Amino acid sequence: MGVEFDLAKGLALFLAGLVVAAVMLRLLLRWRYATMLSRARQIARGLRTPARTLAAVEEQSSAVEELMEFPDGRAAAAAARELLKENDATVRSAAIEVLREIRAIDLWSRDLRRGGYRAKLHAIEALGEIGDEHAVEELLEALGEDDPDVARAASYAILARDPDYACERLAEALSSPRRRLAETAAATLVRMGGEAVEALVSQLTSANAQARRLAVESLGNIGEGTVKELLLPLLGTEPEADVRSAVAEALARVDGEEASEALRRMARSDPDWFVRARAHSLLAETEAPEATSFLLESLSEIEPDERQLSEEDDAVEHVTEGAPRIRSAIIAGLRLLGLTEEEIAAAERGASDAAPGAEAEALEDASEALAALRDRDVPRRADAARRLAEIGCSAAPALRQALRDPDPLVRAEAARSLGRIGARDSVDAIAKALRDPDVNVRLAASTALRAIVTQEAARELSD
Amino acid sequence: MTLGLVHDVLLGICLLGTWLVLGFHAVLTVAGYLYSREAARGARQEREPEEWPGVSILVPAHNEEIVMAGTIESLLHLDYPRDRMEIIVIDDSSTDRTRRVIEHLMATDRRVKLVAVPPGLGGKGKSHALNLALLHASHELLAVYDADNSPEPMSLRYLVAELIGDERLAAAVGKVRTLNRATNFLTRCINIEFISFQWVVQAGRWRLFGLASLPGTNYVIRREALERAGGWDPTAIADDAELTVRLSQEGHRIKFVPYAVTWEPEPQHWGVWLRQRLRWARGGTYVVRKFLPRVGRLRRRDLFLEVMHLVTIYHFFFVILILSDLILVSGLIARFRVGAMDNPLMVLWALAFALFLLELAIALAIEREHTPLNLLVAAVMYFTYCQVWIYVCARAHYLDVVRQEKLRWEKTVRVPEPGRGTVAS
Secondary structure: OHHHHHHHHHHHHHHHHHHHHHHHHHHHHHHHHHHHHHHHHHHHHHHOOOOOOHHHHHHHHHHHHHHHOOOOHHHHHHHHHHHHHOOOHHHHHHHHHHHHHOOHHHHHHHHHHHOOHHHHHHHHHHHHHHOOHHHHHHHHHHOOOOOHHHHHHHHHHHHOOOHHHHHHHHHHHOOOOOHHHHHHHHHHHHHHHHHHHHHHHHHOOOOOHHHHHHHHHHHHHHOOOOHHHHHOOHHHHOOOHHHHHHHHHHHHOOOOHHHHHHHHHHHHHOOOHHHHHHHHHHHHHOOOOOHHHHHHHHHHHOOHHHOOEOOOOOOOEEEOOOHHHHHHHHHHHHHHOOOOHHHHHHHHHHHHHOOOOHHHHHHHHHHHHHHHOOOOOHHHHHHHHHHHHHOOHHHHHHHHHHOOOOOHHHHHHHHHHHHHHOOHHHHHHHHHHOOOOOHHHHHHHHHHHHHHHHHHHHHHHHO | OHHHHHHHHHHHHHHHHHHHHHHHHHHHHHHHHHHHHHOOHHHHHOOOOOOOOOEEEEEEEOOOOOOHHHHHHHHHOOOOOHHHEEEEEEEEOOOOOHHHHHHHHHOOOOOEEEEEEOOOOOOOOHHHHHHHHHHHOOOOEEEEOOOOOEEOOOHHHHHHHHHHHOOOEEEEEEEEEEOOOOOOHHHHHHHHHHHHHHHHHHHHHHHHHOOOOOOOOOEEEEHHHHHHHOOOOOOOOOHHHHHHHHHHHOOOEEEEEEEEEEEEOOOOOHHHHHHHHHHHHHHHHHHHHHHHHHHHHHOOHHHHHHHHHHHHHHHHHHHHHHHHHHHHHHHHHHHOOOOOOOHHHHHHHHHHHHHHHHHHHHHHHHOOOOOHHHHHHHHHHOOOHHHHHHHHHHHHHHHHHHOOOOOOOOOOOOOOOOOOOOOOO
């Protein structure tokens, strides 16, 4: 009994002692900080007088120096930060000088990168108040934050600065490789509304496809009257499918026959399968005039063998790209427009009745894929490289050529297809791809080589 | 006299076992804490590669119409180069509107792709669905997410950066957090259990032994390593634990990346929770049965540790927990002077309980969830939530050993979560 009592009591006393010591230490640190802050505030009073007389300038200079050498950097920063709210520019500028010198901006920048939630919001507030170029740069970085609250706070802090400068920097951020940062910058520009249109238009000619896409999306979201005039010409010139798809989205928000007509044109003749699929679904979503008849007509024109079944399991259907995706988009669109499953099935049956022979179609597919390898659209070339694997060994020369394609996406697909068809005569070409500058191509090439070696070994074993 | 000796020996075994497990976990907790400091925010930015590899995200789905849209939308918002990722959703014989929801989202983004198994032919479990998706994946890195997950935007980026930064790694696994942790007592307990598991078992083991387990979701794995290990085992109902052991067997490493976070709703009702845990327990014992005989022969340290971890959870600790309860009850009876009992043993029991609480408190503090309510729930958890584990393990052993019932996939029932996207169709 005695052992139990002593142990339990000792443990309890030890824990209680620890808690009391921790509380005491915390109170001591708080008291110390409060004392330092009060001293720093007293010194900072010398900065409050606008520097318009020689005596005031001297008083400011001595206060600035005193604060710079103050033993507690955080207290000095807090006191100087309070001066940023002063009306007089000379007082604010002196305060910024102090903050720079005691490296408070660096402190807040570090908080912004590594601190907890509260420290980040505090740092954003402080940097927003400082508002010089260095501070705005830090705030722009914070647009890519994981926490949406922090990213939003940073965007509001940027908006509170000089709008022209903020617009320019935000528009440049649309090209950032950090997608989240770029997207938050775009959302901030949309929040600015009409003021941001000029900066966004300047990005429509950017060399960076992501910047062009985000500029188009933002212009569509701002919804200025000029959107149609700005975006329609892009349909003929824009090389990137994702940007054209964004143009379609923006146009879908604009009323009028001209926009509907553009969407119908995209649905029929855009070189990229996804843009065609998206245009169909947008026509349905906007309930454009004659959308139902247009979609039904498109469904009847889709190749009948659009349902792709897996080689391994006949029942498994894969709807990954190309015609099956367009068909899927049209059917989803028809559902949105209120057609029943029976009506859609009837329309599909109508389409399959008009099917040409499977053999002729396969030949047509092969020649189409070979032609598509020379297409200017990268996803189409990659798609063709992938489809050529279904033709077999006769496609190997074309695929070897595709290994030299300027785009890594196409090169990787070509390597994979060569592996899939087990092209022994292409081993050298694939081995060269092991030194490709793109990591995906290298990985695809190593997988392809392994596949060829495995197939070869299996063949030898069966022999 | 003889009865007293048996009693003392049992108590001795129980206390030794409890302290061994708790002591090991205390070491892991400290290691987990150290790892939480090392994995601080600053370090992760430095690991970003100049060029991002392609990733195929695989999402198996069986009757997931309630949660599907929110999950795909979260995946589309992942901060990863658009042209370097695809999302392959496997509609595994759903009989609800899952496919319609997927098709609706496919129409908005080219990256969403569908592999559909017609109703009546699928439903053979997650591993089977993942193997089907593997045939259609275009990239060399594969990410797996459950159909009810909301990964944080940067999670995939962090996982990929870690994985490609170290060639010895076969997979990088992230952290799973509980979305509905404030809903009721059960979800609070699950939240504490998950936090503790990830900071103690995952982070601690990674820090000490360079070893972590694949969770069922939020991980990226190299296709090459997966294919060499033979893909996912369709007979395993705990696909994650099974694959972890096979990867270890091949000499691969798995890294825990705590800042790659996904949020998932956990069961809110005891019935759903019991079915889910019964599946985990049976899946875990399947792995033990499959690999325990090979542990000695293969002499792989990682494999040994992983299998012994499962043995500890499903067998050793199960017995210890029952004995520990017996000590508590007999100790309480002794207080009323009904039987003979040495009180110092009760003190040891109380200290073990205090250590258990301390470990949970440290894990909660690392996650910044050390609220008074959570600490209270952690204290009550031992006497409630943890005790149900006895029933789960006993039932799993009964079904496996006595009834010899075939393993089959039990789908976790979903509940709509406020704030997650849905698609009207």
